[in-house]
Amino acid sequence: MPTRFGRVLRAFAFGALALALTLVGGGIWSALLVGNLATTPAIPWSVPAMALVLWVGWRYLAGSGPPRRTSETRRRGLRAEPVRGPALLWALLAGALSIVALTGFWIVLFQLAKAPGNALPDFSKYPPVTVALVLGMAALVGAVTEEAGFRGYLQGYLEREFGALVAIVGGSLMMAPGHALTQGFVWSTMLFYLFVDVMFGVTAYLTGSIVPGIVTHAAGLLIFFALVWPHDAARHLVADDGATAWFWIHAGQAAAFSALAVLAFRRLASITRHRA
Secondary structure, eight states, X not given: OOOHHHHHHHHHHHHHHHHHHHHHHHHHHHHHHHHHHHHOTTSOTXXXXXXXXXXXXXXXXXXXXXXXXXXXXXXXXXXXXXXXXXXXXXXXXXXXXXXXXXXXXXXXXXXXXXXXXXXXXXXXXXXXXXHHHHHHHHHHHHHHHXXXXXXXXXXXXXXXXXXXXXXXXXXXXXXXXXXXXXXXXXXXXXXXXXXXXXXXXXXXXHHTOSHHHHHHXXXXXXXXXXIIGGGGGGOXXXXXXXXXXXXXXXXXXXXXXXXXXHHHHHHHXXXXXXXX
C-alpha cells in the first residue's frame, strides 16, 4: 500500500510527464513549422509531417508498440474511449458554450491587466491554403498533446488516488508552468487558463474520456488563433482609456454563456450519473 508521500510524489511524476508530452509535441511542431515557412511556404509539408508524428505518438500512448507489458496500462491511462449518444452531444454543447464564454472572458481580462498575449507569426505574407492548414494543425497539436497528457494520464491517476475535485483542480494548477513558459506569469492569463483547464477537466471526468475534450479544445484553439489573438494588439487597457461599449458587451457575453455552459454541464452530469 503506497504511502501518502509516495502517492503525491507519483502525482508530480505524472504531472512532469504530462508537461513533457505537451512541450515536446509543441516543440516538434514549432521546429517543423519554422523550417517549412523559411524554405517552401507555398508547400505546407510540415502539416502532413506533424500529422504522422501525432499518429505515431497517439498509437503508442494508446497501447501500441513495445514494451507489450505496458500496453494495457498505456491504453487505460490515455482514456480515449468513444463517447456516444446524448452524452457526446451534451459534452460538445457544453464545450461550445464554454468557448463562447471564454472568448469574452479573454477579451475582458486582456483589457484589465497588461499581458504579453500570444505571439503569432505574420501570416499575411503566406498563401491562404498554407495559413489554413497550419492553423488547423496547430490547434490539433495543442488539443491532442494537452488532453492526452493532462486530462488522460495525469487526471486519470489523480481521480483514482485523490478523487475528482483534487484531480480537476490539481491537474489545472500543474498546467500553470506550461502556460507561464509560453505566455508569461500574469495573473489575468493564469486565471483565464485556470478556467479553461477546469472546464476540460470536468468534461473528461463526466464523460470518462478525452475525446470530447480534444474536439472542443481544437475548435477553441482554432477560434482563438484566427479570430481572437490576432486582435489583441489593438485592445486598450481600461485603466488608460476607460471601458468601451464593447468591453461591457464582452463581459455580458462571458457571464451569459458561462451560465448556459453550467446548465449544459449539469445536464451532462445527470446523463453520465444515470448511465453509471
